[in-house]
Amino acid sequence: MSFSFADKTLRCRECDRDFVFTVGEQEFYASRGFTNEPGRCPECRANRRIQSGEGGGRREMYPAVCAECGQQTQVPFLPRGDRPVYCSSCFDKVRSYQ
Ligand SMILES: [Zn+2]
Ligand SMILES: [Zn+2]
Incomplete structure (x- = not known):
């Protein structure tokens, strides 16, 4: 199976804006074994990460x-x-x- 990457324009399901799923991101996704495309733009993804408290490492117990x-x-x-x-x-x- 071989396929080549190209920049893709996707629509964010959160804010309904178009965003570019770049070749670099597609390669990153593929290298992590992700098969689906992101449903949200980078901004909404970052916002969700902040809201769910990720990104700062482990939660303190x-x-x-x-x-x-x-x-x-x-x-x-x-x-x-x-x-x-x-x-x-x-x-x-x-x-x-x-
Ligand atoms: Zn968005
Ligand atoms: Zn108990």
């Missing part, structure tokens, strides 16, 4: 004690003591009560 079962757990925020903290299995349980 804090040790906590589950208010339900008393087990040690880790939470992605600093427990302040004014709200109960649950381990992931109790969190699911507690949430299903509501």
